[in-house]
Amino acid sequence: MLLTLFESHTHFFLSMFQKMILTKIISNTLSLHKKQLIEWLPAVRYFSSPTNPLVNVDVNDKSGIAVVTMNRKPVNGLSLELFEAMSKALDDLENNRIRGAILTSSCPTVFSAGLDLNELYQPDKKRFKAFWTTFQDVWLKLYGSSFPTAAAINGHAPAGGCFLAISCEYRVMCPDYKIGLNETRLGIIAPIFLRASMRNTVSNREAEKALTLGTLYSTEDALKIGLIDEIAIYKVKAIERCENFLAQFNNVSSIARSFTKRSLRQKDLEELENCREEDFNIFWSNLIEPSVQKQIGDYMQSLKKK
Numbered sequence: 001m002l003l004t005l006f007e008s009h010t011h012f013f014l015s016m017f018q019k020m021i022l023t024k025i026i027s028n029t030l031s032l033h034k035k036q037l038i039e040w041l042p043a044v045r046y047f048s049s050p051t052n053p054l055v056n057v058d059v060n061d062k063s064g065i066a067v068v069t070m071n072r073k074p075v076n077g078l079s080l081e082l083f084e085a086m087s088k089a090l091d092d093l094e095n096n097r098i099r100g101a102i103l104t105s106s107c108p109t110v111f112s113a114g115l116d117l118n119e120l121y122q123p124d125k126k127r128f129k130a131f132w133t134t135f136q137d138v139w140l141k142l143y144g145s146s147f148p149t150a151a152a153i154n155g156h157a158p159a160g161g162c163f164l165a166i167s168c169e170y171r172v173m174c175p176d177y178k179i180g181l182n183e184t185r186l187g188i189i190a191p192i193f194l195r196a197s198m199r200n201t202v203s204n205r206e207a208e209k210a211l212t213l214g215t216l217y218s219t220e221d222a223l224k225i226g227l228i229d230e231i232a233i234y235k236v237k238a239i240e241r242c243e244n245f246l247a248q249f250n251n252v253s254s255i256a257r258s259f260t261k262r263s264l265r266q267k268d269l270e271e272l273e274n275c276r277e278e279d280f281n282i283f284w285s286n287l288i289e290p291s292v293q294k295q296i297g298d299y300m301q302s303l304k305k306k
């Protein structure tokens with residue numbers, strides 16, 4: 001009650017002095033740690049910044065909602081540089097206490113083609129380590145973000161593309177595209193954090209079927225199994241629907257919302273936090289198997305031949 005009252009009266013700009021006084025009063029009342037309270041203060045400053053050419057962040061000053069656009073043509077292949085830009089953008093959003101984020105793509109028919117196969121083919125260990133660690137970071141930050149998230153899926157979203165979408169809390173997809181975790185079809189075992197995101201999105205039974213078969217679903221079928229939440233005819237509409245979803249949280253205490261989300265996702269986040277090195281080692285040893293390398297090479301060729 002006190003927290004809700006506090007939040008609803010702090011949507012205007014607070015000077016550092018006001019922040020300190022408010023923090024002190026509430027800190028005394030609730031006996032909470034001062035640092036935690038400062039972190040909990042609602043959004044006071046929004047920004048629209050060109051940030052990085054690979055990830056554009058555009059924050060609506062009125063709603064406080066950020067549209068985060070992946071911009072790595074032609075297919076938003078998830079490279080080390082794209083992951084680094086996403087990781088930095090997620091930090092900025094967290095620090096600026098935005099009210100919600102929508103992930104989308106600037107590629108006309110692809111949300112993301114998943115991991116950049118060039119990162120997986122004949123990899124250099126040092127670079128691959130940085131790549132994999134940043135991939136883990138992005139998931140931890142996106143899946144565990146304090147702000148609500150949605151994905152406007154304006155194109156195909158196979159493998160890592162689907163993975164980004166299911167790390168968000170809500171998904172709106174445009175018709176006639178494919179989405180799914182096709183890793184097993186490529187001979188890959190889905191990593192621990194990918195399995196967690198899938199189980200958090202669809203029923204355990206659907207997750208098992210989807211992951212073991214490596215199914216790529218049409219937009220319509222994805223809606224049927226709950227892999228996406230809505231269909232929107234084109235990108236602008238998909239963003240609008242995501243905004244509507246995020247706007248619902250305007251009437252909910254952001255502290256209560258964010259703690260509830262965190263507590264529901266905590267186990268999954270900790271599972272990865274506790275085995276990051278092991279997770280890397282498992283994938284590295286799988287990746288450098290000559291048979292896997294051959295499979296990746298052939299697959300890349302088949303994509304180029306199309």
Ligand SMILES: CCCCC/C=C\C/C=C\CCC/C=C/C(=O)SCCNC(=O)CCNC(=O)[C@H](O)C(C)(C)COP(=O)(O)OP(=O)(O)OC[C@H]1O[C@@H](n2cnc3c(N)ncnc32)[C@H](O)[C@@H]1OP(=O)(O)O
Pocket residue numbers: 074075077109110112113114115116117118120156158159160161182183186187188189190191194283286287292295296299300303304305306
């Ligand atoms: C393959 C075995 C991998 C083994 C790895 C082992 C360990 C890793 C463990 C776990 C991984 C974690 C989970 C995530 C995994 C992944 O994400 S793997 C990537 C899987 N991605 C795909 O299977 C998607 C492949 N792409 C497509 O199906 C299509 O490109 C499309 C997204 C449907 C778009 O089709 P379209 O619009 O027709 O575009 P093109 O196919 O013509 O592609 C344009 C150019 O982009 C290149 N390209 C496509 N996808 C990728 C990619 N993922 N990485 C790098 N490059 C990609 C494509 O070759 C074209 O290039 P050119 O213009 O011909 O040069």
